[in-house]
Amino acid sequence: MWVSSIRQLVRIFRHLIPEIFCLKVLSYFCSEITQLSTIMAIKITEECINCGACEPECPNTAIYEGGREWTWAGGTALTQVQLEDGSNLDANEKQSAVSPEFYYIVSGKCTECTGFHEEPQCAAVCPVDCCVPDPDYVESKDELMAKKAWLHNESLQG
Ligand code: SF4
Ligand code: SF4
Numbered sequence: 625m626w627v628s629s630i631r632q633l634v635r636i637f638r639h640l641i642p643e644i645f646c647l648k649v650l651s652y653f654c655s656e657i658t659q660l661s662t663i664m665a666i667k668i669t670e671e672c673i674n675c676g677a678c679e680p681e682c683p684n685t686a687i688y689e690g691g692r693e694w695t696w697a698g699g700t701a702l703t704q705v706q707l708e709d710g711s712n713l714d715a716n717e718k719q720s721a722v723s724p725e726f727y728y729i730v731s732g733k734c735t736e737c738t739g740f741h742e743e744p745q746c747a748a749v750c751p752v753d754c755c756v757p758d759p760d761y762v763e764s765k766d767e768l769m770a771k772k773a774w775l776h777n778e779s780l781q782g
Pocket of ligand 2: 632668670671673674675676677678727746749750751752753754755
């Protein structure tokens with residue numbers, strides 16, 4: 625009785641193994657494809673050791689020290705920014721720090737280094753790998769190129 629049940633189980637598993645293998649391969653490629661087509665702004669996690677290595681690497685001046693105020697104008701060509709309610713903000717107006725404690729990234733200025741570098745420079749230099757994709761800010765490559773052009777007053781053709 626036991627022997628026959630075990631034989632039956634072996635037969636079932638022999639049949640299932642290739643399918644399980646195929647599903648694993650498929651799910652691996654699906655996740656790779658998703659990562660390739662989905663681009664996110666970068667954020668800094670609380671693992672940050674405040675070494676400051678990332679700040680000078682940002683082509684958009686989107687990285688600031690914890691507790692420091694930031695501006696839209698810093699490192700960009702912006703003079704005014706239109707807010708959601710239609711009003712205009714002076715780009716030199718100081719904005720509150722996003723984090724009081726750790727270096728932080730202003731997501732509205734982060735382009736994932738699109739148009740400047742092949743990969744996010746903050747993540748490339750961070751010694752503790754705490755510059756990670758931010759799922760709250762998903763943008764396409766085209767949107768990031770448009771954001772770069774807007775930040776630096778460039779033609780999208782150029
Ligand atoms: S990914 Fe590039 S643009 Fe974004 S914060 Fe890091 S260095 Fe700046
Ligand atoms: S390089 Fe990494 S650890 Fe250093 S300040 Fe930037 S985010 Fe923090």
